[in-house]
Amino acid sequence: xxxxxxxxxxxxxxxxxxxxxxxxxxxxxxxxxxxxxxxxxxxxxxxxxxxxxxxxxxxxxxxxxxxxxxxxxxxxxxxxxxxxxxxxxxxxxxxxxxxxxxxxxxxxxxxxxxxxxxxxxxxxxxxxxxxxxxxxxxxxxxxxxxxxxxxxxxxxxxxxxxxxxxxxxxxxxxxxxxxxxxxxxxxxxxxxxxxxxxxxxxxxxxxxxxxxxxxxxxxxxxxxxxxxxxxxxxxxxxxxxxxxxxxxxxxxxxxxxxxxxxxxxxxxxxxxxxxxxxxxxxxxxxxxxxxxxxxxxxxxxxxxxxxxxxxxxxxxxx
Amino acid sequence: xxxxxxxxxxxxxxxxxxxxxxxxxxxxxxxxxxxxxxxxxxxxxxxxxxxxxxxxxxxxxxxxxxxxxxxxxxxxxxxxxxxxxxxxxxxxxxxxxxxxxxxxxxxxxxxxxxxxxxxxxxxxxxxxxxxxxxxxxxxxxxxxxxxxxxxxxxxxxxxxxxxxxxxxxxxxxxxxxxxxxxxxxxxxxxxxxxxxxxxxxxxxxxxxxxxxxxxxxxxxxxxxxxxxxxxxxxxxxxxxxxxxxxxxxxxxx
Ligand SMILES: Nc1ncnc2c1ncn2[C@@H]1O[C@H](COP(=O)(O)OP(=O)(O)O)[C@@H](O)[C@H]1O
Ligand SMILES: [Mg+2]
Numbered sequence: 001x002x003x004x005x006x007x008x009x010x011x012x013x014x015x016x017x018x019x020x021x022x023x024x025x026x027x028x029x030x031x032x033x034x035x036x037x038x039x040x041x042x043x044x045x046x047x048x049x050x051x052x053x054x055x056x057x058x059x060x061x062x063x064x065x066x067x068x069x070x071x072x073x074x075x076x077x078x079x080x081x082x083x084x085x086x087x088x089x090x091x092x093x094x095x096x097x098x099x100x101x102x103x104x105x106x107x108x109x110x111x112x113x114x115x116x117x118x119x120x121x122x123x124x125x126x127x128x129x130x131x132x133x134x135x136x137x138x139x140x141x142x143x144x145x146x147x148x149x150x151x152x153x154x155x156x157x158x159x160x161x162x163x164x165x166x167x168x169x170x171x172x173x174x175x176x177x178x179x180x181x182x183x184x185x186x187x188x189x190x191x192x193x194x195x196x197x198x199x200x201x202x203x204x205x206x207x208x209x210x211x212x213x214x215x216x217x218x219x220x221x222x223x224x225x226x227x228x229x230x231x232x233x234x235x236x237x238x239x240x241x242x243x244x245x246x247x248x249x250x251x252x253x254x255x256x257x258x259x260x261x262x263x264x265x266x267x268x269x270x271x272x273x274x275x276x277x278x279x280x281x282x283x284x285x286x287x288x289x290x291x292x293x294x295x296x297x298x299x300x301x302x303x304x305x306x307x308x309x310x311x312x313x314x315x316x317x318x
Numbered sequence: 319x320x321x322x323x324x325x326x327x328x329x330x331x332x333x334x335x336x337x338x339x340x341x342x343x344x345x346x347x348x349x350x351x352x353x354x355x356x357x358x359x360x361x362x363x364x365x366x367x368x369x370x371x372x373x374x375x376x377x378x379x380x381x382x383x384x385x386x387x388x389x390x391x392x393x394x395x396x397x398x399x400x401x402x403x404x405x406x407x408x409x410x411x412x413x414x415x416x417x418x419x420x421x422x423x424x425x426x427x428x429x430x431x432x433x434x435x436x437x438x439x440x441x442x443x444x445x446x447x448x449x450x451x452x453x454x455x456x457x458x459x460x461x462x463x464x465x466x467x468x469x470x471x472x473x474x475x476x477x478x479x480x481x482x483x484x485x486x487x488x489x490x491x492x493x494x495x496x497x498x499x500x501x502x503x504x505x506x507x508x509x510x511x512x513x514x515x516x517x518x519x520x521x522x523x524x525x526x527x528x529x530x531x532x533x534x535x536x537x538x539x540x541x542x543x544x545x546x547x548x549x550x551x552x553x554x555x556x557x558x559x560x561x562x563x564x565x566x567x568x569x570x571x
Contacts, residue, residue, distance in 0.1 A: 055413050059568075080415045091410030093402065095335055107327050108414040152410060 004160050004191045005031035005054060009063035012049050023049040025215035026063065031193055031208075033159075036186050038206030039195040040301065042313055046215040047195035048088060051162050054193070055085040068160050081109070084153030084161040088168070091149055094138030098129055098148045101137065102155060109156040116155075123151040127181065143174025150181060161185060163194040167201060179205050199301045199313060211305055218308040226304045233273030234299050235280065238265040240290040249287050255279060262312055265293070269307070324417040328424020336428060346432055349391075350440035353383050358447060376449035381531035382504040384437050384459060385524065388466035391433045393495045395425070395471050396478030396487050403482055408566075418567040423559060426471040433467035434460050455534045458544065462527055462534075465551035470495075472555070472562035479565040502528045526550045 012024040024046040031037045039047050052058040054067050056076040065072040068082040092101050099120055106116030124133045127147040132140055137148055146166065153161055166182070167175040182192055182205060196202055202209045203223045210220040219226055239246045247266050251259035255276050258269040270276040273296040284291050305313040336342050361375035402408050411421060437460055441451065451459075474491060481487040499505075501515070502524035508516050519525045530547025538544070 052409075057409055057412060077415060080413060083413070085410070085413040087406040087409045089404065089406030089409075091406040093335075093405065093407050095339075096331075100334075104327070104331055105410075105414070108324070108411070108416045110415070149406075 002033040003030050003066070004033050004069075005029055005037075005065070005067055005193065007054070007063060007065040010050065010053060010060055010065055011062035012046075012053055012058065013061045014049075023215055024053070024060075027212070027215070027217055029210060029217070029220075031191065033191055034186070034189055035207040036182060036192045036194070036205060038202040038209040039193065039212060040197065040199070040202040040209050040305075040313075041195075041212035042197055042311075045212045047212060048164055049215075050212070051085070051164050051193070051195060055083060055162050056080055057085070081156070082159050084156070084158035086149050086153040086161070086163050086166065088164040090145060091152055092137045092145065095136055097134050098137050098140070098144075098151075099124065099133045101148065102151055105152050106155040111156075119155055123154060127151050141174075142170055143177060146170060146174065146178060147181065150178070154185075158190065160191045160193065163192065165195055165197070167196070167198065197313065199305075203301055209301070211301070211308065213305070213309045219304055223301060226301060227299045229304070232271040233269075233276070234297050234303055235268040235270055235273055235276060235294065236265050236297070237268070237280065237294040238292045239284065240292055245287070246284065246289055249283060249289070250280065253279070253283070258307065260306065260310070262306065267303075267306070269299070269303070321417050321420055324420030325424045325427070328416070328420050329427050330424075332425050332428040333431070336432065346436055347439060350387065350436050350443060353387070353440060354443050354447070357383070358444075374448050374450065376444050376447055377451070377535045378507065378532070380441065380444050380449055381459070381535045382506075382528060384440060384463050385466060385502065385504050385528050385531055386499055387436055387440065388433050388463040389470050389495055389499055389524070391436065392429050392467045392470035393474055393491050395429050396474040396481075396491065397484060399425075399475055399478040400482065400484055400487060403479070408479075412566070419559070419563040421566040422472060422475055422562040425475065426468050426559070426562065429471040430464050430467040434464050437463045449535075451535060452537055452539065455537065455539060458534050458539065458548070459531055462531055462548055462551060465548070465555045466524070466527055469551065469555040469558040472558035476558075476562045476565040498522060498524055501525065504528055507532065523550050523554055 007027055007029045010024060010027040010029075011022065014021045014023055027046075027050055039050065041047050049058065053060045054065060054072065056072070056079050060072070067079050070078045070082070072079065092098070102120035102123055103113070103116045106119050107113065111119065124130055127150065129144060129147060129151070132144050137145060140148065150163070150166065153163070163182070167178050170178065182194065185192055194206070206223065208220070208222050209226065211218050211226075221229070237246070243261055243264060243266050247259055247261055250256055250266065250268060255270055256268050257271065260267050268276070268280070277294070277296060280294070281291065302313050305311070357379075361379055364375065399408070441449070441456060441459070477490060478487050481490065501519045501522045503511070503519060504524075508519050508525065511519070526543070526547040527550070529543045533541040533543045
């Protein structure tokens with residue numbers, strides 16, 4: 001399948017007065033044409049930095065990349081014509097109306113003023129901004145503002161759209177609207193590369209996901225593949241007193257693939273939960289440990305993250 | 319040509335922002351009026367001081383006021399840029415194929431235009447008070463002030479892109495413009511100054527602009543200091559535009 005983004009060893013170091021931070025530490029990505037690709041990771045993992053490099057905003061410190069068929073290092077101008085980018089902060093000016101912003105953006109991509117006006121009207125209808133299009137964007141609701149910002153990335157109908165945390169800070173309803181919008185772009189054949197620190201977003205919206213932590217990709221695949229690779233089931237339990245004793249007891253059992261402590265409970269990755277549960281109960285009973293809670297769930301992307309990094313994304317994501 | 323088209327677009331955006339805001343427009347007109355109303359009355363008495371240069375009081379002071387207007391008017395333009403950086407506007411513009419030179423020049427030309435209009439208002443308002451100036455002198459003066467505005471705005475934008483934050487930008491811009499202005503003889507002619515101050519001023523490019531403006535206001539249009547001042551400002555403006563455009567091209571973080 002054709003790859004819209006291909007990176008090899010992409011790196012970015014930020015030098016501050018005190019020290020150098022390797023924000024992106026050798027990233028290899030393969031994004032296929034037409035897919036919704038999710039870049040999942042906690043705050044500070046290097047998602048924005050990677051995106052800004054791929055969108056020609058920030059020169060890489062090392063590595064190479066092809067974006068939309070062009071070389072990132074030698075053809076940034078051609079890449080700019082083919083991609084859209086919606087940053088974390090958005091990009092619309094509070095003092096300007098949505099319609100003016102959309103028209104101006106179209107003009108920057110070389111459209112005539114008639115074409116820009118027509119395209120802006122189309123996007124206003126498509127993104128359901130009719131009610132506010134002629135007001136200054138400073139007066140918009142969070143959801144309206146985000147849809148306008150997404151519209152600014154779409155004026156030239158790019159083949160590849162970057163969205164940096166498109167739903168962060170939105171209420172559930174606006175969030176669902178943005179998801180719908182992303183799916184509609186997908187249906188029209190646009191490749192969407194989005195970052196998120198929401199597990200459910202990566203799971204529900206994305207065809208494929210790469211998990212990034214401390215500037216490195218720790219896992220990549222479809223959400224299903226990633227979850228299947230973790231284990232069959234996850235058992236979460238807590239005993240009265242020290243969890244460590246329960247962990248010591250259970251981690252060497254043959255039916256336990258992996259065991260960790262997380263937020264005062266024990267997490268066990270097992271092949272078949274319904275078989276493991278009775279055995280766990282017997283073992284704890286025999287050791288004189290009092291079970292307080294026990295639960296069984298299918299692995300989530302958080303379990304993938306936890307297994308790869310030893311930390312939970314729920315804790316690290318702010 | 320793409321550069322001209324893009325510059326026009328960017329200029330249109332920022333000019334529109336300015337003209338649609340009545341408060342900015344009112345403030346822009348009011349500034350030169352304040353200069354005249356609050357400063358003008360002082361001129362009557364001071365021109366009789368010994369050592370005061372020849373020519374009417376307004377012909378001595380207005381050129382200085384204009385240079386000051388050109389520099390102060392443009393020094394603060396970085397504040398709006400910092401707000402735009404924060405809102406992601408600059409990244410959004412930089413990710414389009416728009417010319418990086420146009421991103422700077424479009425804005426700086428808007429700033430330049432408002433300074434030129436303010437200067438013209440100041441000159442026109444001074445005429446009833448006894449300012450006398452040849453029409454060609456007005457053109458030369460406005461050109462000179464335009465270059466000062468263009469240069470200062472370009473540097474201010476480059477500085478704002480580097481500082482990224484009002485608390486870094488403000489002290490730098492204010493502590494640097496004040497000595498530059500004082501050391502250019504903008505308030506009182508440096509003919510009144512001690513020798514050491516005059517030596518320092520000779521290193522200050524802006525003092526050549528002030529000299530040029532003063533010569534124009536004395537009707538010495540063919541004075542070599544006029545050509546010299548305009549040439550120096552022209553070269554510095556081009557350098558400043560190059561620096562500013564480069565900053566837009568590489569704006570990091
Ligand atoms: N301009 C910068 N200067 C210095 N450090 C930076 C800069 N931008 C990002 N960083 C650092 O790089 C790391 C990755 O940041 P970022 O890519 O924004 O993460 P994310 O988007 O995943 O939250 C962080 O440690 C951040 O502090
Ligand atoms: Mg980020």
